Amino acid sequence: MILDGHLAEAIEQAAQALRAGKLVAFPTETVYGLGADAGNDAAVAGIFEAKGRPSNHPLIVHVCAGAKGDEALSRFALPLPDFAMKLVHAFWPGPLTLIAPRQAGVATAAAGGQDTIGLRCPSHPVAQALLVACAEHGVAGLAGPSANRFGRVSPTTAAHVQGEFGDELLIIDGGPCEVGIESTIVDCSRGVPVLLRPGLITRAQIEAACGEKLRDRNDLSAPDPRASGTLEAHYAPSAKLRLMDAKAIQTALDVLGPDAAHIAVWSRTELKSRSARVLVKRMPQDAAAAAQLLFAVLRDFDAQGVRLIWVETPPDTHEWEGVRDRLQRAAAS
Numbered sequence: 342m343i344l345d346g347h348l349a350e351a352i353e354q355a356a357q358a359l360r361a362g363k364l365v366a367f368p369t370e371t372v373y374g375l376g377a378d379a380g381n382d383a384a385v386a387g388i389f390e391a392k393g394r395p396s397n398h399p400l401i402v403h404v405c406a407g408a409k410g411d412e413a414l415s416r417f418a419l420p421l422p423d424f425a426m427k428l429v430h431a432f433w434p435g436p437l438t439l440i441a442p443r444q445a446g447v448a449t450a451a452a453g454g455q456d457t458i459g460l461r462c463p464s465h466p467v468a469q470a471l472l473v474a475c476a477e478h479g480v481a482g483l484a485g486p487s488a489n490r491f492g493r494v495s496p497t498t499a500a501h502v503q504g505e506f507g508d509e510l511l512i513i514d515g516g517p518c519e520v521g522i523e524s525t526i527v528d529c530s531r532g533v534p535v536l537l538r539p540g541l542i543t544r545a546q547i548e549a550a551c552g553e554k555l556r557d558r559n560d561l562s563a564p565d566p567r568a569s570g571t572l573e574a575h576y577a578p579s580a581k582l583r584l585m586d587a588k589a590i591q592t593a594l595d596v597l598g599p600d601a602a603h604i605a606v607w608s609r610t611e612l613k614s615r616s617a618r619v620l621v622k623r624m625p626q627d628a629a630a631a632a633q634l635l636f637a638v639l640r641d642f643d644a645q646g647v648r649l650i651w652v653e654t655p656p657d658t659h660e661w662e663g664v665r666d667r668l669q670r671a672a673a674s
Contacts, residue, residue, distance in 0.1 A: 343499050346467035346513040355513050356474035359384075359483065364391060366488040366502045367471050368515030369463040371436050371523050371540070372495040372636065373502050374403065374485030378475075379417070382450035385484050389450075391506065394491040399453035400484040401461050401524070401569050405472035406434050410462055413481040417441075417448055417458055424551040425529035431550035434464035436520050436541050440528040440566050451484040457530045457566040467515035486569055487523065488512075492674065494578050494639045497521050501640060521633035522663050526568050531561060537568045539662040541632060576667045577674030578639040580605070582650045584672050587612060590651050594619065605642040608653035620645060624653060628660040635664060639671070 344351035346368060355365045362384040365376050375391065377384040379402040389396045404413035410433075414421075418441035421429070425439055443458040452458045460482075463469065475483060487495040488502040496502045499514035525540030527547060534547065535556045547555050558565055585593075587610035594601060594614045601616035609624045622638060625631045642650050652668055655661040 343512045346515040360478040366512040369468045370465045371520045373488040375488035376483040376485040378480045379448045379451045379482040379484040385450040392491045397453045400451045401459040402482040404482045409476040427551045433462035436524040438524045438526045495636045543659045575670040577671045579643045580650045582672045584654045603648040605647040605650045
């Protein structure tokens with residue numbers, strides 16, 4: 342069931358359902374999340390079951406802005422280091438997740454049993470309205486991975502979520518997601534900022550905000566905490582996805598000629614096929630615009646029954662790092 346997230350009665354209905362231990366899909370600026378009361382381990386177990394997600398693969402907990410959000414931060418996490426608080430002040434609400442040491446005995450299921458927890462304050466107004474309503478009902482935060490089957494393409498519209506889970510799930514519609522790929526994840530649990538997953542917020546922005554060099558995952562000898570969206574294979578469409586440079590894609594299209602079929606192409610470069618059975622779409626030249634479209638494009642290709650998706654490899658720049666990361670993981674599946 343899809344409800345209009347701009348209606349107060351829809352927000353209240355969703356908040357009451359979450360307080361009762363049910364699952365609710367909700368919009369964020371990145372992708373739609375499949376939410377449950379982060380403090381209710383039985384409710385969180387329902388997320389893992391619905392998604393087919395391993396229970397040791399942790400979830401991100403979403404909290405509201407303002408005083409209630411500050412309370413939730415203290416409830417779920419131990420005090421953050423100064424550089425992490427600088428990131429909070431710079432980017433919350435927004436598409437940044439911080440990994441922090443977890444308060445003992447809190448959100449054990451959402452944390453996947455680890456002693457760290459991922460926390461985020463989304464900027465989407467519907468998400469914020471829902472989180473505020475939940476806080477008023479005693480639900481301090483929502484565990485909320487992407488609202489799709491585990492490992493598959495993330496949803497960026499309410500219709501995408503309904504296509505994954507059917508009519509039984511309560512879905513709050515907040516329109517298409519503006520960012521389109523999941524949040525940047527920075528580990529703050531080991532004394533220095535470590536990038537675990539790239540996103541819209543770039544390395545340069547993070548370093549400027551926190552005043553420290555952002556480390557890569559292989560810079561430290563201590564093992565990374567497990568975090569959402571960091572498996573080698575993830576975000577995969579049903580069709581086989583392959584990353585190629587524009588010249589290689591055009592050469593393959595030329596070789597196949599008019600007999601080419603069941604192939605989709607997404608490229609920044611203008612490419613042409615002599616076959617009417619090849620779908621060719623242009624990727625935006627701007628990284629943020631490409632990110633906003635990425636998952637919707639892959640879902641559309643799947644819906645049209647293609648078997649192969651050829652994507653022009655994104656530029657090797659920090660602005661494109663989030664898009665490149667998602668495509669590389671999709672191609673690895």
